[in-house]
Amino acid sequence: MKSSTFKYSVLTAGIVAAFGLNNITNAAESTAASTPTIKNVASATYKIGTVAQTAVQSNPVTVNITQSAAFSLTAKNDDDNAADDYNRGLTVTPKGRVTFSHTLTNSGNVEDTYTLNLAQGGTIPGSTQDASSYDLDTTNVTYTIYNADDSVKSTTTVTGTVFQNTNITLKPNEHADISIAAKTAGNVGGDSQNLTLSATSEFFTNADTTKATLTNIDNSITKVAVFKITSKVNSTLNLNDPSSKVTYTVTVRNDDTAPYAAAANNIVVFDGLPEGLRLADQPNLSVSNNATIVPGNEGKGTSNSNDSIRVTLLNLAPGETATITFDVQKDQAEVLADPKNTINHASVSLNLGENQTIYDTTDSTDTKQNTANFYPAADDSEVTDGTVSTTTGSDSAAPLVANQRAVSISSPTTKGIPTTTDDTTQVTHSAVIRNTGRETEGDQLGEIKFTITEGTNDNITQIPNTVEVVYDADDNPATANTTYTVTKDGNGDYDLSTAVPKNGGAAWTGMAPNSSVTINYKVESTQAVIDSTEKTTVTLVVGGQDAPSTGARSVENTTVVKGLKLVKQQALNETCDANASLVFTQADVAAKPGDCIVYKITAFNNFANSDAGFNFTDLVITDTTARFNDKAQVLTSSTTPAFAVKLAEVDNANDSPPNNTYGAAAGSTAISGTVPSLDPQKYAALIFSVKINPDGAAPGSI
Known part of the structure; x- marks a missing residue:
């Protein structure tokens, strides 16, 4: 988001006629001026090694010589782009x-009057707009006018329809x-x-x-929780x-495979048992995610027994799953109509406000x-053949196993990275899995896994197929x-049991007690700011027999984009006098x-x-003379x-x-110079001067 800005100098008619109007567009800022106002921005390009980095602009500095008229319309919501005049991607x-x-x-x-309007639609580059829109009759617009000292002058609320003009x-x-x-x-x-809002x-x-007209375009993306519900019975x-009793397990997942999935709060889950079933005498009600579960008598049966459960205060972020369990018995006062095919259904409801509730x-x-009414076509379906549960009636016999397992993950890393990398400037993050228990870990499939989850910065990404683990059997530096x-497997997990040795090393046999594995993976950047x-989470997933529940299970690695900082200052x-004492x-x-x-x-x-290899080469600092012409x-x-x-280089x-x-x-088009190399934590400065024309400034905006 960014403001659109118009400017116009207040000059006499003769000066306006002499100077004319000159318009310059820079990013999303539109400027109209006849102005002896100098607004100056410097720019620079540079390389790291042979790779050109993102061009940099300095802050603007402004010399105000005469009065001017200007107004701006600013899109204020936080979104994914601070450099445009859109409120983009609100949910x-x-x-x-x-x-x-x-x-x-x-x-x-100068005092000015502005006419405001709302219009459906508006084009945002790189975005699509669906047929859905906004209801201006039920849209509310509140505008509050502030005095120059930021005190409130007036507040008005109208509908979107009344707001027009x-x-x-x-x-x-x-x-x-x-x-x-x-x-x-x-x-x-x-x-x-x-x-589209226009002024x-x-x-x-x-x-x-x-x-005369500025516009901001508002954009919303429709997001809503997407529920995947399963109901399974254990025997x-x-x-x-x-x-005799059985245990029902109901899971509710906020399905993050839908790209529009959103967090959901205060979900209600209801399970009313079929006629012929009731909650057990000791139902062992259990629910995860700090939700609340209570028994009730709202099931399909007609007896006075408790035959339902209701879960409230359930919150699920996309990708999260809640697990609900309860024990069930036969209700002796009722008939179980179909003993071979009794299906227990569960439902989920979520109040979205605005008189909208998902069921x-x-x-x-x-x-x-x-x-x-809430999901695209085909994004919800039901099956009743049990394909989501394990096979009923499978038999297994296993020897008694006594395990004492203890596994944790630690040692997150923070690394600096250029705005754009090549093979020589990629960075490596790591995390350490430690086996502090008494059992061998990671030699069985599913026993020790880890995931690497990227954050939201699409300009900094993990490089595929660069994950390696380094096994330290005894924490002895003298031992190789x-x-x-x-x-990564199809579920996005890295399973240690599938580790393959590099360079003819020994086959993987698991982590011995008191050993460690260091996970390494590479990260690259492209046109990053x-x-x-970028925060990358490495999560340890422990499974298998007697999996331990204590110990750290995730670390967060941080990649920080480093590069050229460019600051523009001015002094009157x-x-x-070239030797005058100046205050910049x-x-x-x-x-x-x-x-x-x-x-x-x-x-x-x-x-x-400490960031070796990140010296800047061919650093070109430029200030174009078109701003002064x-x-x-x-x-x-x-x-x-x-x-x-x-x-030259300077100390600070x-x-x-x-x-x-x-x-x-100073050339015909720019003041420019090249610094061949600038090491980390070093400064270089360019200085020059201009003299404002004695007759005042001529047309153009800088």
Whole structure:
């Protein structure tokens, strides 16, 4: 999300006619100006090794020479892209409500009136829009106007329909927060809906109609919990023995294989037993996930016995499963109609608000089931042949085994990575599995497994087929370790029992007591954002006979994107003296014609000293002269006044370059210089000066 911004200088008619209008578009920022305002941004490119990294822009710095008119419309919701003017990818339930936030700001020096409108649709690059939309009649819009000191001036709430053609008048530095509680219509899971908010300036309508309207596009993705319900019974029921009982296990999974799955809170699970069954005298009611389970008399039978269970306060994130168990007996007061084919059904309901409740059940004949209103076609079905449970009646005999097992995972890593990697700059993360028990671990299939789960940063990814484990049998540095490769199975698990030795090493026979295995895997980056991170979770999965339940089961490895930091500063030099004492700032500077502005651009390699191999090469620092054309004169050693262009390494972020070590120069299109190499934690700075034209600035926006 980002604001769209329009600017217009308040000048006399003669000056406007002389200067004209010049429009520059930078990312999602639109600017209209006739302005002697200098807004300056530096840029830089660089490589690590031979790989070009993501280009970097400095912060903007602004010199305000005259008054100007400007306004912006900002999309305020957090989303996956802070550099656009969209509220993108907010989640909403089917026929639900989602709130979009915007701010309209008068950042100029003149009072202005803005006409606001909502429209269905709007194009967001790279996104699709489905037929579903928003119901403006039931959408609520609240706009609050703030004085320049941020005190509330007024608050108004109307429907989306009434909101059309709403006029808001803002004095300079006043703003209005606009909150749109948008009600969706006709949407099911996975659908995408767009809504366009526009603001039209009366000032710009009179000055330049083509620049009078700003828009933000709101986008919501319909997400909803997707329930996978199973009901299984553990054994047969002996009808000749009134005390015979069986255990039912009901599992409810929030199925994350659906791309639109969302977290669900306060789920209700109900199981009403078929006629002829009741809860056992001691039902052993159990439920996971900190939910609440209570018995009841709401089943299919007619006796007074408890024959149902109800689970409440159940919360499930996508991928989570809740397990419910209870014991059942024959109800001697009732007839069991079909002893050979009695099916126990379970149902799930979830109140989504807005008078929308999902009802899902294992019973395809239940007329209350309404999942078609919430899921795409074919995303819900029922089978009653038991294919989801284990084979009934299988026999097994096993010797008594006494195990004392203890396994844990530890030692997470944090690594720095460039914005873009090649084979030489990928990083390796690790985690350590330790066997502190008395049994051999990982020699049996399913006994010791681990998973590697990536986070949400798609620009930093695990490299496939790079997982290796290093076995340390005795924690003795003098003893050679053995490296094995492990391949992910169809369930996404790495099973130690399938480890294959590298380079002719010994075959895998499991982890002896007091041994360890170090898991290693590689990570790469592509066009990642500096200072962004990726959290990768390595989870230990322990199974088999007498699996231990204590000990750490996961670690979180962190990848931090490092690279070039570029900071632009400016200083006012009223005397244009090359030896003047200067105070640099990133803030706006007020100047007048004839003053000089000194610019300093500081580049920093923010890789740690311990990050070997991450020195920058061919670091090109550039500031284009198009930003100064007809507004200011770029000074050099040969101009009057004289001010040398310098580029050199400096000790810290506050220092200015003492000389022009790297031969920076002011050309016809840019002030530029190249630093051949910049090591981690080192700085380089470029400095130059401009003199504002004595006659004031000419057209153009910088």
